[in-house]
Amino acid sequence: MEQRQSLINSALRTIRIEHQAIAALAHRIDDSFARACELMLACDGRIVVTGMGKSGHIARKIAATLSSTGSPAMFVHPAEASHGDLGMITDRDVVLALSNSGTTEELINILPLFKRKGVPFITMTGNPDSMLAHSADVNLDASVDEEACPLGQAPTSSTTAALVLGDALAMALLEAKGFTQEDFAISHPGGRLGRRLLLKVADIMHGGAAIPRVEETTPLKDALYEISSKGLGMTTVVDHDGMLVGVFTDGDLRRALDAGRDILTTRMQDVMSRNSKTVKAQALATEAAKLMEDNRVYTLVVTDEESRMSGIIRMHDLLQANVI
Incomplete structure (x- = not known):
C-alpha cells in the first residue's frame, strides 16, 4: 500500500506542476502572440514547424494540428534541413521554431539561411533572453518554473506548455479564418467525424x-x-x-x-x-x-x-x- 500511495503522489505532483505551467501561459498571451498569428495568417505558403529532440516531437504535433484546422503546415527536421531539406522552404512560408533552451545548435546553424530567404521567423522558447529568441521576428515565451521530472532533466512541463501554446495558435487561426465543421470534415474524410459531417x-x-x-x-x-x-x-x-x-x-x-x-x-x-x-x-x-x-x-x-x-x-x- 505504501508503494501504491507513493505512485499516486508522484502522479498528482506531476499533474499539479504541469497544470501550473499551463496556467502561467495565460499571462503571456499578448501582442507577441497576436503578431505571430498575423504573420501566419498572411502566409500564402506553409507554416514550417521545426525543433530538435522532444521539442521536435511537439513541433510535429503542432504542424499536424495546424494542417488539420485550415493552416497548411509541415514539419522539417533542423538537422536534415542543413543537408538539403531546407530546399523545401520557400520565401512564401513562415517558420515556427521550438527550442526550450533557445540555444539549440541545429537551429542556430540554419538561422542565417532563414534570414537569407527572408521568411518570417517565429520562435517558441523557454528562454526569452536566448539567441534564438532575440533573432526572431516574434518570440513566444513558453518558459516554465520547473519541470515535473524530479531530476529536473526530462522535458515534461516545458513540452506540455509548448504543446498548449501550439494549440492556442492553431485555434486562434482557425477562428480567424472562419474554419467550419464542414472544412474540418473535408480534411478528415476517412475518419468518423468526416463521415458524420459529409455523408448524405x-x-x-x-x-x-x-x-x-x-x-x-x-x-x-x-x-x-x-x-x-x-x-x-x-x-x-x-x-x-x-x-x-x-x-x-x-x-x-x-x-x-x-x-x-x-x-x-x-x-x-x-x-x-x-x-x-x-x-x-x-x-x-x-x-x-x-x-x-x-x-x-x-x-x-x-x-x-x-x-x-x-x-x-x-x-x-x-x-x-x-x-x-
Missing part, C-alpha cells in the same frame, strides 16, 4: 428496386412476402399513382395479429401506419439519425426535393456506416 442520406439509402412497395389494396399476406423478399423489415404503401400514403413495419404486423386480423383478407389500408416520418435524400445522415432517435423509429422513407419517394434508410444502415 442518399449515400447509404436503399433505392430503386430495393425499395419494398405495395399498394393500399394489397392483401396482408402479399405485403408479408414483399417484406421478406426485400429484407428491410418493412414495406412502403403507395396509392394507385405511386405516391406514398404510409408504411407497414414489424410493429404494425404485431398489432394486426394481436387484433386478430386475417392475413388473407386484410388490406394494407386497414393496418398500415399513416403520416410516416420521411427525410430528404440530400440531408446529412446524422440528421436521419436524430430524426429516428427523436421519434423512436428505426426506418425512414427518403424523399427527393419534389417529395417523391426515392429510398429507405434504417438505423442499421447508419450503424454500418459508423454515423452513430
Whole structure:
C-alpha cells in the first residue's frame, strides 16, 4: 500500500506542476502572440514547424494540428534541413521554431539561411533572453518554473506548455479564418467525424428496386412476402399513382395479429401506419439519425426535393456506416 500511495503522489505532483505551467501561459498571451498569428495568417505558403529532440516531437504535433484546422503546415527536421531539406522552404512560408533552451545548435546553424530567404521567423522558447529568441521576428515565451521530472532533466512541463501554446495558435487561426465543421470534415474524410459531417442520406439509402412497395389494396399476406423478399423489415404503401400514403413495419404486423386480423383478407389500408416520418435524400445522415432517435423509429422513407419517394434508410444502415 505504501508503494501504491507513493505512485499516486508522484502522479498528482506531476499533474499539479504541469497544470501550473499551463496556467502561467495565460499571462503571456499578448501582442507577441497576436503578431505571430498575423504573420501566419498572411502566409500564402506553409507554416514550417521545426525543433530538435522532444521539442521536435511537439513541433510535429503542432504542424499536424495546424494542417488539420485550415493552416497548411509541415514539419522539417533542423538537422536534415542543413543537408538539403531546407530546399523545401520557400520565401512564401513562415517558420515556427521550438527550442526550450533557445540555444539549440541545429537551429542556430540554419538561422542565417532563414534570414537569407527572408521568411518570417517565429520562435517558441523557454528562454526569452536566448539567441534564438532575440533573432526572431516574434518570440513566444513558453518558459516554465520547473519541470515535473524530479531530476529536473526530462522535458515534461516545458513540452506540455509548448504543446498548449501550439494549440492556442492553431485555434486562434482557425477562428480567424472562419474554419467550419464542414472544412474540418473535408480534411478528415476517412475518419468518423468526416463521415458524420459529409455523408448524405442518399449515400447509404436503399433505392430503386430495393425499395419494398405495395399498394393500399394489397392483401396482408402479399405485403408479408414483399417484406421478406426485400429484407428491410418493412414495406412502403403507395396509392394507385405511386405516391406514398404510409408504411407497414414489424410493429404494425404485431398489432394486426394481436387484433386478430386475417392475413388473407386484410388490406394494407386497414393496418398500415399513416403520416410516416420521411427525410430528404440530400440531408446529412446524422440528421436521419436524430430524426429516428427523436421519434423512436428505426426506418425512414427518403424523399427527393419534389417529395417523391426515392429510398429507405434504417438505423442499421447508419450503424454500418459508423454515423452513430
